Amino acid sequence: MVALARPRGPRFALGVLAGATATAAGVALLVVAAWLIATAAASLPLTALSVAIVATRALGVSRGVARYLERVVTHDAALRTLSDVRARVYERLAWTEPVHRFRAGDLVTRLVSDTDATQDLLVRGLTPPLAALVTGAGVVAVSTALLVPGGLLLAAGLLLGGVAVPLAAAAAGRAPGRRRTAGRAALSTALVDTMHGAPDLVAYGAMPAAIARVEAADAELTRVERRDAGLLGLGAGASALLAGLTLWGTLLCGVAAVQDGTLAPVPLAVLVLTALAAFEIVAPLPGAAARLGSVRAAGARLFDVLDTPPALNPGPAAPPPAGDGLRIRGLRVRYGPGEPWALNGVDLDVPPGRRVAVVGPSGSGKSTLAAVLFRFRDPDAGTVHLDGADVTAVPADTVRARITGMPQDPHLFASTVRENLRLARPDAADADLRSVLARVGLDPDLLDTEVGPRGARLSGGMRRRLALARALLVPPTGDAGPLLVLDEPTTHLDPDTRAAVLDDLLAATAGRSMILITHDLEALDRMDEVVVLVDGQVSRRGTPAELRDLPGWFRNGLSAGPQGRPATISPGGPER
Ligand SMILES: Nc1ncnc2c1ncn2[C@@H]1O[C@H](COP(=O)(O)OP(=O)(O)OP(=O)(O)O)[C@@H](O)[C@H]1O
Structure with missing residues (x-):
């Protein structure tokens, strides 16, 4: 599926850059603000802080602008990829065979929801992890420069929050994701069949059974969605717990270092607020990873249509000669x-x-x-x-x-x-x-x-x-x-x-x-x-x-x- 987005590679790269800039600006904003407050507390003349004050404003503005740019660029690239995918699917359907192979409602789901899953993967599953990698490395480097144990602690926290928790969420979301995609297909198949066949179902008194089938499919989908939401909540909770533990760990390390005289009080404030801000980088990852299961299932269903052997060879572009019938x-x-x-x-x-x-x-x-x-x-x-x-x-x-x-x-x-x-x-x-x-x-x-x-x-x-x-x-x-x-x-x-x-x-x-x-x-x-x-x-x-x-x-x-x-x-x- 990612290969389908390759022609839009430069746009996605710009999206990653803008996303990383937005996240870095957010972290830097907190870091500079921390430095500003801590330094101002030491009663320096306010003019000495003017650069930091301007920087705070600039970072606040650039964070919003970069985030906007990231959203525009990645959504634009994802929507363009989506329209390429749709065109390929429709082109494939014009060769007729999938139309006969799949049931109408199921085909609608493959065309609409399963194709949309490509967008989910590109917008949520591709850009944020890459942006997190770039910004996370920068933040760890800054923290390590201030205090090595603090930097190592932050690196461990970010690895757990940005890699281990998302991996666990992806593993736990695989089966529900498959069930969710299958449930959505079952619901639209039952719905479309019931709507198409409504007159016959009424005539044969089979409508209550058909409605019961739709309700059963709906109930199954709701059940799976609810479990999915629980999983997302667990991922977010685990991230918050890790953020809190890392923050406390950094604070304790920092206070010890200040007492030892290896760290000044102002960098301590910077170090702690850097750790707090850093978790903004990895916060979206567990949710995106939990959705990977349904994205993968949707991708498999999409390729099922694209890979159905054609019933005809489209032929080269040359008009036939006029002639004998x-x-x-x-x-x-x-x-x-x-x-x-x-x-x-x-x-x-x-x-x-x-x-x-x-x-x-x-x-x-x-x-x-x-x-x-x-x-x-x-x-x-x-x-x-x-x-x-x-x-x-x-x-x-x-x-x-x-x-x-x-x-x-x-x-x-x-x-x-x-x-x-x-x-x-x-x-x-x-x-x-x-x-x-x-x-x-x-x-x-x-x-x-x-x-x-x-x-x-x-x-x-x-x-x-x-x-x-x-x-x-x-x-x-x-x-x-x-x-x-x-x-x-x-x-x-x-x-x-x-x-x-x-x-x-x-x-x-x-x-x-x-x-x-x-x-x-x-x-x-x-x-x-x-x-x-x-x-x-x-x-x-x-x-x-x-x-x-x-x-x-x-x-x-x-x-x-x-x-x-x-x-x-x-x-x-x-x-x-
Ligand atoms: N989509 C299909 N998949 C598999 N077999 C098919 C399909 N369409 C037709 N057949 C089979 O091909 C054979 C010829 O069917 P076809 O529809 O061409 O017959 P027909 O003479 O047009 O019939 P009728 O007069 O009932 O429309 C039949 O045995 C039918 O079961």
Whole structure:
């Protein structure tokens, strides 16, 4: 984690310097004040003390200025590091795989709290110990110069308060820190799951159990936090005890030295107040050390996201040449080593302007094909060429500009219809937005309507149509436009709406290259080709009319109708 802050090294060094200056100024202020009071007590003329008086004022001011500078510089460096870390995490998430691997609430915690822990480490765990080291050495040197046993006593006190107590606090805080980080993740996972699934939980009467889970996670976190606070209190108490013991020890040593005549009375006051001030240097360390356990646990969770192997290779920055559409050969994909092939040797051609329907039973690999085309995953074997260029060899965003559409579960953002549409084309004029809404059968006057979280204020049909409108809005890049990949655009719609949406969709996309993944077999007459996928392999391909005459899943599905369509089919059966 510290390595992440390396680019901000000079700023952190300046922060350490400013922190050390602030602490040194605080100690020096007390030392000079002690000398001033003790010397003034000896009734010297006040003018002889003018330098010390000015020094006291200067130290008082410079202490505040240096502390301010330290806070500004270290927080600035830490926040810049944090934004670098966040950018890396978001970039990693854009490669999609962690999104599928982690639960939503857990991922939110990793993104927010665990990333924030980096700041905790840099601001509290890095700068204060280094500043303490620099100032502590200086203070011990001054004390030793005044009285060797006093200096040694102070060194021992500072080592105990600045090293032994923080080490003990770090050891004692390791397990609670881990539990605290895990507890925070458990609470937000339970909360987000409950909020997302609230309608279903209410419908099945499972809400009280879900709330009980949230309460249990909350109670566990509170318990751990309370123990954490106790630990912090113990650390602060131990520091105060050590400070008191060192002060008394120094005083006794100093008084003995004054009686022996080896130390004058004025340096005695300086020595004792130096010891008192010196513990300001190590005071923040036990608290910071006790937090190291949770910082380490948060760092491990953060690197869990950053180290998740990507499902695709981002590719170098070079645009693909314009050309002959999509050409897939021998495509094989699986979701993990040893898992069955979701796609197992698929060939598919979609020349510009051609419309291909991909159908097949549930789990046959249709959405996996869409995921490869949207560049959410890379092929494990085989090739996908778009206009002559291998899609894995060009940046994912370049491919997504030429292959666009609607994933199986499109997301609507809690904003207006206009803003949801502009996601696809930020510079689209209202006239374009109205026209695309009309094309998918939505009222063009809806532009300013708030759709609610995940489009909750729209009907299911309207949500689907809005997502379709967004897919259709992507600017065309050639005559046939970008290849449109629509993954079940009519799912969740009632049969009448489904037919109407498909009709509107096919009319609105006339002349455009398209892959339509669907379970609506009746409406495919306007498609140029139908490809039937079964168990990740192409079992039949042809025009809708040809397939209607061939035995197999397509003909069975058509005769069974929308309600009776077979969900699965045996892999080796004669009806493939
Ligand atoms: N994220 C994932 N992790 C692991 N396996 C997955 C994942 N997504 C899909 N699969 C598996 O890959 C296979 C193909 O799934 P896919 O979603 O592509 O099928 P589909 O034809 O789109 O199904 P449906 O018509 O039900 O949407 C299935 O066996 C499925 O269990």
